[in-house]
Amino acid sequence: MKTLSRYILLTVVFVTSSVVYAQEGKIRSVKDDYREFAYVKTSEVLLEVANKGYRSADLFQKLGNSYYFQNKMEDAAKWYGELITMNEVIDPEYYFRYALALKGIENYEESDKWMTKFNKLKPQDSRGKAFLSKVDYKSDIEELSRNDIEIVNLEINTELSDFGTTEYENGIVFASARGGGRKYRWNEQPYLDIYSVEKTDEGSFSEVNEIQGKVNTKYHESSAVFSPNGQYMFFTRNNYFRMKYKEDESGINRLQLYRATLSEDGSWDEIHKIHFNSEDYSVAHPALNLTGSRLYFASDMPGTYGQSDIFVVDVNDDGTLGEPENLGAGINTEGQESFPFVNTSGDLFFSSNGYPGLGGFDVFKSEGLDQKVQAGSNRNFPIENIGKPVNSAFDDFGYYENLVTRRVYFSSNREGGKGSDDIYTFEVPECEQLVEGTVQDKKTDELIPNATVVLFDGEGNEIERTTVGADATFEFNLDCEKEYLIRGEKETYASDEKRFTTPDRKQELQLQLLLEKDEVIVEPCSDLAKLLDIPIIYFDFDKFNIRYDAEVELQKVLAVLNKYPSMTIDVRSHTDCRATMVYNERLSENRAQSTRQYLIDNGIDAARITAKGYGESRLVNDCGCEPTNESSCSEEEHQLNRRSEFIVTSFKGQKCPEQN
Template identity: 35%
Template sequence: MKLKNYLVICIAFWASLSFAQQGLQKKADNLFNKFSFVKASEAYRELINKNFNTDYATRQLADCYAYLRNPDSAVVYYKKVITQQNIPVAYYYKYAQSLRGVKNYKASREWMRKFKTLGGVINEKQLSKDANFITSIFNAKQHYFLKDVNFNSKLSDFGAFEHDSKIYFTSTANKGVSIKHLYGWNNQPFLDIYATDKGSDTIIHHKAKVKGDINSTYHDGPLTLSKDGKTMYFCRNNYNKNIGLKKDNKGVSNLKIYKSTLVDDKWINVEELSFNSDDYSVGHPALNNDGTKLYFASDMPGGMGGSDIYYIDLFENGSFGTPVNLGPIVNTDKNELFPFVNSEDVLFFSSDGHLGLGLLDIFGTVSDRENNIVSILNLGIPVNSNKDDFSFFMNNDGLSGYISSNRDDGLGDDDIYAYNRILQLIIEGVVSNSKTNKPINKALVSILDSNKKEIAILESDSTGYYQLNIDRDTDYIIDTKKEGYEDRTLQVTSKNIDDNVYSITADIILNPIANKIKEPEPTIKLDPIYFDYNKYNIRGDSSIELDKIAHLMKNKYPNMVIKIESHTDSRGPASYNLKLSAQRAKSTYEYLISKGIDATRIESHKGYGEEQLINNCDGTIKCTNQQHQLNRRTQFMIIKMK
């Protein structure tokens, strides 16, 4: 095999690794934003081991350990962070707080002084409790930013839940009809459930109420929806249209949870859940990601006081398990309400019993490797205020959602606010030919800091595009190389970039070198083979491709040596996928051996699990079966030809 062909194959192999690392960083950030800190920490450690954007991954990993209430590990990684160039001053504060977590108060005070000297502001109240160091670290910077929505009324609106670009919410607006019933507590109409298209400018009125049998004479809402959007669980007063409003022996009409199904755009078949009671409230339903657990708030006997958060198992036959109290990490002797579970099965809730900023505050939970809740985080300002803040909802992107609050300056009583998180800043651009303006594929783009320390090496894709997460307020150098073109160096800065700007563009134009751009010599291409979901046997179409490879190796290239690399899609546990890919590699290896290929001509056969996806189907977006199929593959690398 000619040396140039060998180099082409090696570069292609390296490029697949670079693409996988970019995908891994995106996956890690997505997990981090969703509070899935254990999984995120594993991904960031892998990036560090692969020396890809190491400084950034180290900072994120330190934060993961802090939020996991592991100050011993947090101190180790924050100590590495503070040696980095041009780091945000907040990391001195985080390091100081983690030192408090390991009770090294002297060193903590020294770093806190350095933080203050560099312009940091210290809130003495945040330093009052050593056990609260993770909340102090989390709130070292503002994570969320709020904006008004256009469907609030002058009365009470809360409980926004987004599904398929439609926003469901609970409101007393009831505009456009004569109001027959008023709630005696606040002289407002009773609550109903509404829906509006996301981004719609339509003023909400009675026609926006969901159609069907959900809205009754009394309170209805808030709600949660199944993943397919066809089942709704919602709150309602203990009311039956045949019996009327039922009250307990104290004269209180308790909340109950009901279930309804969507048929022809109408919510019908309303049924009361079996674990409700006339004697206490069961409300504020929230489903976990796969719909096997229903979380709720209740003041049922045997709790820790006030209203507690519980969950109950949902079985396929429609029956329910026994309510499980989430225990003292979540629940207090006061009120815990409005649970919400995101796509990574992380629980959020409101409480007036935990240390907070006002009345009800919104908290997130942090879980260990066994999914046991080990701590909680106050989401801080501006999610929380000195008033009631509740009904947290997070979209699948982990970056946007809704809260509800009766804080000052709202339109009405309770109001809904949309939130977004500041995205990690990305640098992106297109590498193109200065003569033809056409994109350049597989150009090597090196990102360096101002001290010329390499952060990452990327490769432009077929459209010439490249992308990488970078820090704000930092100077960078971009070196770009491509055979047949002059090298190009750019100076780029992310300083003075507004927080609502999420990307900066650095297009790279390369000058071709005259008479040196040649068509690449032909190379041997060994096509991949594919596997069925959760299978490792060789399919009929795959055996045809393997027979072709065996024919080439025996008859045309008798000295060819290859490597076998097998992969899975992202569905299923990572450990299981690693084992499944190894089985796929083995079955491929054994098939070629059975066709007369000497074992010494297969240098290795190895499985990589879901580590090297060739598309964005990493579990964060919805993908088709065909898209997942592309990842269930075995690839062949040519190591030697002659």
């Protein structure tokens, strides 16, 4: 294909290659559970600890998650913010959640800051890439490509150039070099004219004819577009008007825009030049918005960012035009942008070689651009490559779509065509979206029957809810190209949710909602360390004083003991096998007593707490060191034995039968 600079700068903006351009879970009855046992809501325990001024990364992570999954973004942002200030190494996922929580309270500037941080830490994560500029553009294009579309080379194409389609009445209008006559020396094809063809009832096309009237001349005509009332047609032609052919000082005949009026006999006459045409630059490829109030076009007039830019101009009621305005750097690049088209939703499509693409000219989309232009926006026009099959390694341009019939036309000089440029078409398949999934326990993977699954739109408005059956499955039928949030809920569990945006094509999305127990059963013989997810109570090496990080964890035990005054516990401290048995017994005993004393010092009656150190006598694995005082176990395996237990010895009048 000849480059677009040839088209715009050498009057051949028309042809692209030539002239212009589960298990089934056994769940206890909640009612029965409350009769038989007591429950501790871990989120309440965490909040009580945090409100006392205790700080730890684990504490803030769990608090933030608790509110995040309840969609309480103000509280989530608060505790994630506290987590961030810890200046510890944390999972980048928390930067992402913090950013979303901030966005949920409309703190967009701060949200952007942490999304950027997330992207730096996880550069391959699509969420970060979607926020920042497209880096891995090929992957992005592949994600936007369609494999459910089969394009068809129109039967009316010839071995010459055919391109630039628009629908008109019961057919299409396009440009073609099929007319014969004098040839354009650049490609040895006849000059372009504008043609029309009607569709038959069977969906094929009838005979192709030149458009009636005074539009076609012995030079190039192309890119016709019609006003909504059908009275005006704008089109592109060489600088040839009233039998006068004009060139600039360099001897180049530029492209210009013209307007024709529909006569009573159906022909297009009364040809008028657009007032901002010039002999010194080209103006070409008009496109009208839905109401006909704005016309978009391509030009290399002064003030362009590159070799050709997309401009917009207001259209008056009489078909005359106002003063053109460049769409700016939000659309235009230092490369070439041309062939604009605006669909009835106000989305701008255009061809460009200034953005990363598949090769040659690719078609790009800027959603809702026309509405933004009308509102006088700041020219922030996000764009995306529309992907395959429209785009290819060749030149792809002249995009047109009918959102009602879902019919699309575009032009390309790709391999396998009939001529240098051909018109292709396809019908966009009906967009069917189905999301289905299961609700499961996060730790055990067991199914959770009778859970509630709620579907929300992107703004948090509830759309639909369902209660899952014994198989714990759910499904929803969704719309295309919309944001949704699905949340799983169940009493005694913390909620889980998934947020996603449906694509513009058929999809079946599989989800797992993983709920984590938020209320735990407390009964005699329970280990509060396990129920409250308390890790190892760390002491400094060879010491038994309570460190700050251990104090944070002990506050959880303290909260439970304060809530249930009848509860008594036995504090048990254990070591691994390394060092001598006598030493380990003494050290663990000191640590157990130190832990007990901490709870007493914080208001717990001494009669409610016993404590004992067991040294290495109760290993939980085979990591013993006797008799050689050596072990082949890893540090992680040894660590499992260095644990603290908080065994409930009596509760609500019942005693634990276990003997120490």
